[in-house]
Amino acid sequence: MKAQVDALLVLSFGGPEGPDDVMPFLERVTSGRGVPRARLLEVAEHYEHFGGVSPINARNRELISRVRDELAAAGVELPVYFGNRNWHPLVEDTVARMAADGVRRALVFATSAYGGYSACRQYHEDIARARAAVGPDAPELVKIRHFFDHPEFVASAAEAVRAATAELPEEHREQARLVFTAHSIPTAADAAAGVPAEGGHRYSRQVAEAARLVAAELGVDDYDLVWQSRSGPPSVPWLEPDVLDHLDTLHAKAVPAVVTCPIGFVSDHVEVVWDLDNEAAERAAEHGMAFARAATAGQDARFAQMVVELVREHLAAVPARALGTVPSAGGGRNGEPCAPDCCLAAR
Known part of the structure; x- marks a missing residue:
């Protein structure tokens, strides 16, 4: 016990x-x-x-x-x-x-x-x-x-993608591009989360692993991971590409439909419902692309x-379940704390 x-x-x-x-x-x-x-x-x-x-x-x-x-x-x-x-x-x-x-x-x-x-x-x-x-x-x-790699989190996100795909016009479902999104952060902050290298919990790496696991659950081999909701001066590098820029890129490739999965978010808030349900949906509509947004996993x-x-x-010492191989706090094992210098705030 x-x-x-x-x-x-x-x-x-x-x-x-x-x-x-x-x-x-x-x-x-x-x-x-x-x-x-x-x-x-x-x-x-x-x-x-x-x-x-x-x-x-x-x-x-x-x-x-x-x-x-x-x-x-x-x-x-x-x-x-x-x-x-x-x-x-x-x-x-x-x-x-x-x-x-x-x-x-x-x-x-x-x-x-x-x-x-x-x-x-x-x-x-x-x-x-x-x-x-x-x-x-x-x-x-x-x-x-x-x-991020717990089986139930992955299953919840995958089911949300299936439901969103079903909202698309039937003729576009098989051609729809799966695009995962997460909140962008400064690249310096993301690098800080990778220290020390053997125990760091780099945000972008964990998000990419979650996207990979959800795509695998769906049987999808080819998908995209993009970022949203960046702020701050343009001179400060943030994780890219931005979701709106990526929709432009997909349009240039004649992609007819997109399903976005906000894998970086547990629940809806304004940065989800505004940035995706409004701005991204409007950009897709401008390009004549069918668009659907998956629900957040917490629902x-x-x-x-x-x-x-x-x-x-x-x-009760229930065994920890994790599908991925990317480092995380605890590493799927209880009692293993974060390193003191892990994920420090970037200057």
């Missing part, structure tokens, strides 16, 4: 839930980064198209409900809490409530499958900040391992089952 665990904390990015939340949310996300206000106002316009509401909090509450049901079905009595990095419920407030409820040791499921600074290390920083804010009574918080019932399985790795 593993060490006692009193609770599960679902830790996510957070998003605004009304028009008055948008600018305070964006200011919190970009605090200390010197992002011009003009850029924040530009991004705020995207939220206006959705009434100032990001879908991410609602999707996370739905996930938590499913996880609670799966825990109950597995006979695991464990309260599930919800906290965010950037918007309410803020993780500091949630950890304070956990301490008041008597929680002494909790697992943390971060809603990112990958390594890298923003995808992993920053969640460790969120945990440390929340515990420091609460003080000596704060519970111990143990972040669950990466899951599939198997995803909640995966979360419970990851919890049970700690509770």
Whole structure:
């Protein structure tokens, strides 16, 4: 048996839930980064198209409900809490409530499958900040391992691609190009995640491995991995190609249809529904290309089952399952921590 665990904390990015939340949310996300206000106002316009509401909090509450049901079905009595990095419920407030409820040791499921600074290390920083804010009574918080190559994550994403493909006109389904997308990051940040080389958890490498595994599950040998949602000055190199530029390239090759799979995202939020459902869909329409976007994996019932399985790795020494060969935090084995200098923030 593993060490006692009193609770599960679902830790996510957070998003605004009304028009008055948008600018305070964006200011919190970009605090200390010197992002011009003009850029924040530009991004705020995207939220206006959705009434100032990001879908991410609602999707996370739905996930938590499913996880609670799966825990109950597995006979695991464990309260599930919800906290965010950037918007309410803020993780500091949630950890304070956990301490008041008597929680002494909790697992943390971060809603990112990958390594890298923003995808992993920053969640460790969120945990440390929340515990420091609460003080000596704060519970111990143990972040669950990466899951980009977990069989249920792969199966959830593959099923979403099948469903999206079925939305295309029948005559285009066999010719549709499968395009995986993930949030771009500066190339320097991606390189930082590869240190040390033998234990680094490079984001782009893990995303590529997830795409390979999903494509294999679908029986697809030829596919593309592209990036989206980049920001910052053009002088700073980011992971490329951008999804919009890639659609132009596919059009030039006379590709008649595209299915995009947002493999880098666990749940919908504005960068998914705006960048793909609006901008990418419009670009495809301009080219006369049929277009469909797969649902994010977190909406599939198997995803909640995966979360419970990851919890049970700690509770009852359930064997860790992983399909890939790319390094990840824990390496598919419990108790193997990240290296101290892994995934540092790029300057």
